[in-house]
Amino acid sequence: MTNIVLFGKPGAGKGTQAEFLKEKYKLTHISTGDVFRFNLKNDTELGKQARVFMDAGDLVPDELTTKMLIDEVNKHPNTNGILFDGYPRTLSQSVALDEFLTSINSKVAATIALEADDEILIQRLLERGKTSGRIDDQDEEKIRNRYQEYNEKTAPLMDYYKAQGKFFPVNGIGSIAEITDRVSAVIDNL
Numbered sequence: 065m066t067n068i069v070l071f072g073k074p075g076a077g078k079g080t081q082a083e084f085l086k087e088k089y090k091l092t093h094i095s096t097g098d099v100f101r102f103n104l105k106n107d108t109e110l111g112k113q114a115r116v117f118m119d120a121g122d123l124v125p126d127e128l129t130t131k132m133l134i135d136e137v138n139k140h141p142n143t144n145g146i147l148f149d150g151y152p153r154t155l156s157q158s159v160a161l162d163e164f165l166t167s168i169n170s171k172v173a174a175t176i177a178l179e180a181d182d183e184i185l186i187q188r189l190l191e192r193g194k195t196s197g198r199i200d201d202q203d204e205e206k207i208r209n210r211y212q213e214y215n216e217k218t219a220p221l222m223d224y225y226k227a228q229g230k231f232f233p234v235n236g237i238g239s240i241a242e243i244t245d246r247v248s249a250v251i252d253n254l
């Protein structure tokens with residue numbers, strides 16, 4: 065299994081790149097944001113629990129998120145590898161992911177970070193909010209809160225993966241195809 069973590073701030077283009085990468089490398093794409101939104105839409109028990117956090121732009125509590133993630137991975141026992149998009153987002157989630165992958169004889173092969181400036185990203189999200197219907201994309205204050213969550217809780221993961229020699233930053237500004245090429249260069253070298 066080649067498991068790749070796609071890392072980046074909100075709006076960095078993880079979901080867009082994942083669509084191309086999953087085809088190219090025959091990976092299973094798991095977006096925690098998408099799974100949560102599916103549960104919100106279908107008003108499941110998980111959706112009910114996650115809604116308040118998501119609508120405010122806060123992270124959903126680790127325990128709930130990790131349980132959901134493990135359930136998703138377990139739905140694909142024969143996969144070539146997983147493309148993790150939006151997970152892990154806290155140190156506790158990184159540790160939980162490593163423990164879980166070890167338990168199934170696997171590991172994170174690489175964490176690939178799409179890098180771009182905050183102001184560019186905030187504009188992208190506001191633009192997306194006009195058509196996506198996502199409450200968390202429609203209001204600058206909620207977007208700024210997501211950046212604060214990222215800076216406080218998610219940014220420290222960079223050091224966690226750097227210490228393991230698994231952190232690969234990629235310039236996230238350019239055409240979609242250019243960025244796919246940059247990410248592919250990292251994967252092809254693994």
Ligand SMILES: Nc1ncnc2c1ncn2[C@@H]1O[C@H](COP(=O)(O)OP(=O)(O)O)[C@@H](O)[C@H]1O
Nearest residue numbers: 074075096097117118122123124129150151153
């Ligand atoms: N790993 C996670 N841990 C906690 N909450 C999460 C996680 N992944 C997604 N969420 C929740 O879902 C929301 C939307 O996720 P996502 O679509 O990945 O956002 P973004 O476009 O901001 O990167 C987050 O703001 C958060 O509330």
